Amino acid sequence: MIAIHDASTIGEVFFQAAQRYADNSLMAVPVNPARNYHPQGYEISYADAAAQVRQLMRDYQQAGYGLGHRVGLLLESRPEHMLHKLALNALGVCCVPVNPDYRTGEFAYLIDHARLDLLLVLASHVDATEAALGESRHRPQVVVWEQWGQGLPAAARPAQSGQVGPDTPASILYTSGTTGRPKGCVLSHHYEVAAGHAYATRGGLASIREGAERLYNPLPLFHVNASILSFYCMLLTGGCQVQTDRFQPSRWWQEVRQTRATIVHYLGVVIQLLQLQPPTAEDRDHCVRFGFGAGVEPQLHAAFEERFGFPLLELWGMTEMVRAMVDCHAPRQVGSRAFGRAVEGVQARAVDDLDQEVPDGTPGELVIRHSEETPRKDFFSEYLDDAAATESAWCGGWFHTGDMVVRDDSGMFHFVDRRKNIIRRSGENIAAAEVEAMLLTHPWVEQAAVMAVADEVREEEVLACIVLKAGVPDSGDPSALAQAIFQHCHQAMAYYKAPGWIWFTPQIPTTGTQKIQKHAIFARGADPRQAPGMLDLRALKKRG
The missing domain is CATH 3.30.300.30 (ANL, C-terminal domain)
Structure with a gap:
């Protein structure tokens, strides 16, 4: 496993991994003739990915992009999204993924709020991009991904001086808030690397075998789950992220088997729809060691595990802090909405409206921190241009999650409901x-x-x-x-x-x-x- 430290950056750990795991596969895409990209599937090794990333770095650098710039990526869930992200992050550029389902006003808001310097979009999204630019005040340069070889427009402003560091912004992910407008959650290089390291070292039923895992993730690359949590776990341990375009119950097991997946990520809706599929003799014909996700309905949890033969490890995490707590050590509390205990680096408690800790067995809001000495270590950096919202979330030195939970007498936390609207x-x-x-x-x-x-x-x-x-x-x-x-x-x-x-x-x-x-x-x-x-x-x- 690649060792990390407080000064680690994404470019540093990526090129270390590329050297150590050169012949291993970094990313794969399942076969799908109906998909408009890589219909016959795709697989790229760490060494080949490093070569492509270095070329992309040269392309961006020659056009003047570097430290302090922000680039929007509208590449859906194509593996190229991650190659561009790695190249941009290595140069100190912050990536801003764009949800392809955004309507014009939502897209225009992101362009203005993030003050993008460049937008890299698929040809299929050019019309949507032009419509958004027609409503936005800010005017970033636009490059169509299919025309990449024709050259990049020069950066409109110079890159900042200095070096890429652990606190350099790596991503801005937009997450809904109670004010009605999404908040831009700024994630640093250190945050993203630490998130992958935490996953890789959770242990128990979630143990990660170096160079041996193939993680199938049906969640989109504009979310923290696929682009950060699972990807950096695989990167640090020499594993392969299998990235499908989207979840479809009719082809889930076909893709899981074909790609030899050993880990699958899920949401509650995924489990429900898979459980509704008619039973077959192939239900246990797979290589999956465990599922990693959240939201499985309690009444389906044990039944799913019995039918398909692997544990569903329920976790808790959010964009602001995705070093997840997870119920992965025996004895698990299957079917109880349990999601784990506080662990080193993630202190947690349940509090009332006055921020007083409530007794075990009493519902309260989940608040978390790294430690008393360094409460914000490994968390998100800030809500972009919203210091008031950032400080409000950190009231009293604890991050207020907005989730209502109950802690039992064993220290296990159970999800109850969402406090936020x-x-x-x-x-x-x-x-x-x-x-x-x-x-x-x-x-x-x-x-x-x-x-x-x-x-x-x-x-x-x-x-x-x-x-x-x-x-x-x-x-x-x-x-x-x-x-x-x-x-x-x-x-x-x-x-x-x-x-x-x-x-x-x-x-x-x-x-x-x-x-x-x-x-x-x-x-x-x-x-x-x-x-x-x-x-x-x-x-x-x-x-x-």
């Missing part, structure tokens, strides 16, 4: 405030309250409670009104953010200061989906 749908974090703001731009909407409701497949779904303005045409068909409002959101936001359920109501309860009381909209313990007049629009939520 965030909806978690198929692995995507959706800020209710962002959806509310969009709904209020519709000329028919007087008031809106957005909340999460349970979903048997996607964990949670978006529910919008809407008060219509006086004078809205009454067609006698509330579903037509709902569909029009839905389309208003769907055309302006990433598809997964649009309301899956809409409920029209004459009023929404508020406080004396007109603050919406979401908890009072539906009776306590009731399932909002069963409310009279509830409209199901989930079938309309489609990409494109």
Whole structure:
């Protein structure tokens, strides 16, 4: 395993790994004739990856890109995304992945907020890029990936002087917040390397064998899970990241078997959909040693392990700190929403609204830190240009996660619920405030309250409670009104953010200061989906 230290940088550890594991495979892509890239599959060794990274570094450097620049990558989940990231990071450039599902306004916000110097995009996203640039104030250079050999435009501003260091920003990942606008989470070189090292050394059932693992990850490269947590674990240990384009239950096992995967990453929805597939004689015909993920439904946990023959190791992590706690040591607490205990470098406790630690068995907010002496070590650097939000999250020297948990008398933490006003749908974090703001731009909407409701497949779904303005045409068909409002959101936001359920109501309860009381909209313990007049629009939520 590649040794790291507090001064390690991504370029340093990558080239060390390339020398040590030269003939091993660094990345692989499964065969998929229907995919528009690498349809026959793809595999690249550490040595060949290093050669490509060095060439990319020369290309960027000759065009003047270096320390302090920011480059947006809209390359979906192609392995080339990671090669460009490694090259850029080695030069001190910060990478800003772009979610390909972003609508024009969301993309324009990222361009402006991150103040990109360059955008590298696939030809299939050129029109979306031009539309976003038409709405943005900032104007970065744009390069189409398929035209890479035709030369790079010169950097519009000089690179900073100095050397790449452990605190140099390596990535800015956008994560939803309760203010309605995504926050840019700045991750340093040290953060990313430390995240991979923590995964590689968790031990127990999550032990990583040097040079022997092939990790299948169906999650996108614009998320922290695939581009940082799993990738750097494999890089430091000579393993191979198998990166598919997206999760599809019909081809999951085919790809896992074909790529000889020994580890798989998952979300709760992945496990649910795999469990729904008809049993076959090949259910245990694989090389998987363990699954690593979060959100498996308690009633499915043991049944899945029994059927497919490997443990699902439930973890807790977030973009701000992905050195995950994980339930990987015996005895595990399968089916209890347990996700691990505090470990060296991740101190944790559950607190009340006054930041006082609550007794074991009592729900409280999960707060974490590295240690009393160095609370922020190995965490994210900051929320970009939002010092107030950064300091608020670090109230009292502990990072406040917004997740409600219970610690049992063995020190095991169990997930309860999310305190933040965030909806978690198929692995995507959706800020209710962002959806509310969009709904209020519709000329028919007087008031809106957005909340999460349970979903048997996607964990949670978006529910919008809407008060219509006086004078809205009454067609006698509330579903037509709902569909029009839905389309208003769907055309302006990433598809997964649009309301899956809409409920029209004459009023929404508020406080004396007109603050919406979401908890009072539906009776306590009731399932909002069963409310009279509830409209199901989930079938309309489609990409494109």
